Amino acid sequence: MFEGRKFKNDFANKLNACYEDETNGVYATCLRFKQYVQTLKDKIEDDNRRIMSEIKREDEDVARSMLNQEDNVNQLGFFTDMLLQSTVVAIYSYFDIKLAELARICAKHSTKKCSINWYGKKEHTNDNRTPSDFEKHHAFLKNETIPELAGSEELFQQLLKWKNLRLFIVHKNETKFKEIDVNYFRSIGITQSWVSFNNEESVINFIELANRYLTSIVDLVNEKYQLVEYQKI
Known part of the structure; x- marks a missing residue:
């Protein structure tokens, strides 16, 4: 005997499909992203070893010159850095889309009539700025659907830091850099005064x-x- 699940209504079906769908659901997609990042790391490390081997087979003077270049190994890591940055942008975009989808599903099946867009107004921020989509959907869900989401405030604040990093990666300007919590990202291994x-x-x-x-x-x-609904089968 084992325990089976039954989704009670259309609300339940759509909400849980957003998480469990094997093509685009949160669970499977996050696993795919993690596998991609790990595979990417292994592939580039292998490629870098081959590049170093090829350099060593060059004419002796050319090889010596290339191998003596300052920070040769780190220069090979530039490609890793570039691809990981683009991956962060892709992950955040996916996250933003799925959060919006969850908010829309909850809004559609809510007995309340408050609009998600109402939470996109400036008065809902402490600094009188227009909230990001992430902040808007988080505020809607916390205030209109699941007040218990307030218990994930620390998680929300960490993801806001990644939102700011994503904006900097895309726009690469001084204004966006100032919005990055540099100390936080250094603490998890993203180093240098810029972003690497x-x-x-x-x-x-x-x-x-x-x-x-x-x-x-x-x-x-x-x-x-x-x-x-859980049932014994």
């Missing part, structure tokens, strides 16, 4: 943060509205 990814661990950490946050929303909504 020395390894894949910080990106995997970001994937796990996004997964935990989206999973918490699905779990909280399922529990609050009793959307899932």
